[in-house]
Amino acid sequence: MLLCDQYITPLTLPDALAQWAQAPEGSRLVTGGTDLLPWAREGRAGDVHVPMLIDLSRIGELTGTETLDGRIRMGANTVFQQFLVEDDLRRDLPCMPYCAVWFADDQIRQQATLAGNLVNASPAADGTAPMLALNGEIEIVRLEGDTVARRSLPVADFVLGPGKVDLEHDEIATAVTCDALPGYGGAFEKVGQRRSLVISTVCAACLVKPDHDRTTFQDVRLAMAGIGPVPVRLTQIEDFLTGKSISRQTIREAAAMNDGLVNSRTRQAYRKHVVEGFIERSLLNALSDYGLELAQEDIREMANA
Numbered sequence: 001m002l003l004c005d006q007y008i009t010p011l012t013l014p015d016a017l018a019q020w021a022q023a024p025e026g027s028r029l030v031t032g033g034t035d036l037l038p039w040a041r042e043g044r045a046g047d048v049h050v051p052m053l054i055d056l057s058r059i060g061e062l063t064g065t066e067t068l069d070g071r072i073r074m075g076a077n078t079v080f081q082q083f084l085v086e087d088d089l090r091r092d093l094p095c096m097p098y099c100a101v102w103f104a105d106d107q108i109r110q111q112a113t114l115a116g117n118l119v120n121a122s123p124a125a126d127g128t129a130p131m132l133a134l135n136g137e138i139e140i141v142r143l144e145g146d147t148v149a150r151r152s153l154p155v156a157d158f159v160l161g162p163g164k165v166d167l168e169h170d171e172i173a174t175a176v177t178c179d180a181l182p183g184y185g186g187a188f189e190k191v192g193q194r195r196s197l198v199i200s201t202v203c204a205a206c207l208v209k210p211d212h213d214r215t216t217f218q219d220v221r222l223a224m225a226g227i228g229p230v231p232v233r234l235t236q237i238e239d240f241l242t243g244k245s246i247s248r249q250t251i252r253e254a255a256a257m258n259d260g261l262v263n264s265r266t267r268q269a270y271r272k273h274v275v276e277g278f279i280e281r282s283l284l285n286a287l288s289d290y291g292l293e294l295a296q297e298d299i300r301e302m303a304n305a
């Protein structure tokens with residue numbers, strides 16, 4: 001059971017930081033509550049007594065998104081449903097609608113934030129692979145005396161292991177920033193115990209940009225989560241594909257380059273099989289999203305094989 005002495009809903013960031021700096025030990029931040037509340041309710045930690053819960057969801061400074069100089073900044077209150085319904089986000093982050101559509105259900109998507117997903121750092125959290133592929137960074141603030149000190153670090157360095165992130169006890173994540181990639185094709189693959197309302201076992205994010213005559217890969221972004229303690233960017237495969245002709249053969253060769261990628265303690269053979277399939281499928285689906293009909297034929301052929 002969750003017991004909480006004080007539930008506070010600050011309306012400004014300075015107020016939240018001041019409350020957080022003075023909060024009794026054991027206090028927690030909460031935004032959507034979709035990780036925090038099940039954790040407490042399910043009693044995985046026994047009865048949970050939280051002296052103070054600080055709800056960040058009403059803070060205006062943490063709300064809203066904007067695109068500037070090829071980067072998009074998403075306030076920490078940005079929820080997964082926005083990646084499905086907001087045109088700017090759909091255009092700039094082509095893999096995110098596919099990520100969001102399989103994320104939980106409508107109600108959870110309205111509550112669950114990208115920032116909370118990254119801070120919670122579940123090994124296969126759906127937000128981590130796309131943010132790696134998109135060169136994501138997380139913005140963090142803390143109070144130093146009367147001033148607000150800010151720092152920013154890549155998501156790849158922020159996530160240190162399952163449930164572990166580079167966030168000090170007095171810090172608050174204020175935003176996630178990442179590359180805006182309009183004109184790319186995007187894909188997101190995930191597998192878990194069942195098809196809907198499922199936490200991923202393995203997930204993959206992919207973005208592709210063919211060159212102007214649509215025959216070679218100009219840029220490829222691939223990342224996966226759930227194959228080791230931290231999410232990984234598949235840079236070796238990206239480098240292999242960049243500049244190569246877009247063909248089923250090239251994609252198969254890329255998918256075969258999966259030795260050493262799986263670094264999980266459990267179900268290694270299964271995860272290796274999934275990794276190979278996801279590299280191939282995510283590339284084909286991203287090309288299909290871009291509008292390359294050849295890839296769609298490939299997908300149909302594969303499905304019929």
Ligand SMILES: Cc1cc2nc3c(=O)[nH]c(=O)nc-3n(C[C@H](O)[C@H](O)[C@H](O)COP(=O)(O)OP(=O)(O)OC[C@H]3O[C@@H](n4cnc5c(N)ncnc54)[C@H](O)[C@@H]3O)c2cc1C
Nearest residue numbers: 029031032033034035036103104112113116117119126173
């Ligand atoms: C039914 C159900 C289905 C789900 N399905 C999926 C799924 O498909 N894929 C998936 O990846 N996850 C899934 N989840 C997990 C969860 O919804 C996500 O991880 C979600 O993105 C967490 O965001 P939140 O805003 O709810 O975080 P919260 O629960 O509010 O917080 C999570 C953690 O982050 C901290 N925190 C929150 N905001 C901040 C901040 N701004 N600064 C610093 N710390 C902060 C909190 O203290 C807490 O430790 C599911 C959960 C449920 C209950």
